[in-house]
Amino acid sequence: MATPHISAAPGDFADVVLMPGDPLRARYISDRFLEGAREVTSVRNMLGFTGTFRGRRVSVMGHGMGVPSISIYATELIKTYGVRVLIRVGSCGALSTDVKVREVIVATGAGTDSNVNRMRLMGHDFAAVADFTLARRAVEAAERRNKPVRAGPVFTSDLFYHPQEQLNATLARMGVLAVEMEVAGLYGVAAESGARALGLLTVSDHIITGEKLTPQERQTTFDEMIELALDVAHAEPTP
Ligand SMILES: O=P(O)(O)O[C@H]1O[C@H](CO)[C@@H](O)[C@H]1O
């Protein structure tokens, strides 16, 4: 029952999957945070693993870069492997001077220049929002850890190198916290498939100030976001 892009066997994936863009990050998360994990797919080197976290079965799989890539993997995970909860764990660029590098953002909603959600909704705008229970759980878990997160809207762009020079300033003025490349697509796939999704993002760089995390800071902050995502996964009732 493999799909064109995933070679796992039936039952290989847990009902909850953490998804970083980079498949090597998926391996890192599996090695560092999961117990008894094994690789379940490696088509195109888009690695996926399943193990347990504090006794709860959890999977982690890379999703690549951009809306088309995450849309393929999320759709196949949901429709073929019965995945019910997808948590993107990615990086983003901050748009406002209020938002600092190292912060973790709970993406409560995502605007986009991608057309995919309009394709799903007869040309109309779709409210690409996080699953409320997952988002609230993430905020509460962060508060319990005494590492508060920022919750709010992000912008999902098809272009990393964007030609519209006014776009970032306009987004910032409208309260959009950061730019990245997948969340709006993930929320659209989840909505059309009856699954639930959440985007957690570490601010890796600042679009306005040019500040960037050092590799060491990137690792530390990334680990904090993963621990948060695993708290959210762990609290999900098992099917
Ligand atoms: O770090 P990840 O999760 O890949 O996320 C961000 O990094 C990539 C661009 O460098 C895009 O995928 C963007 O969304």
Ligand SMILES: O=c1cc[nH]c(=O)[nH]1
């Ligand atoms: O998509 C992304 C990710 C990180 N930083 C950016 O500027 N864009």
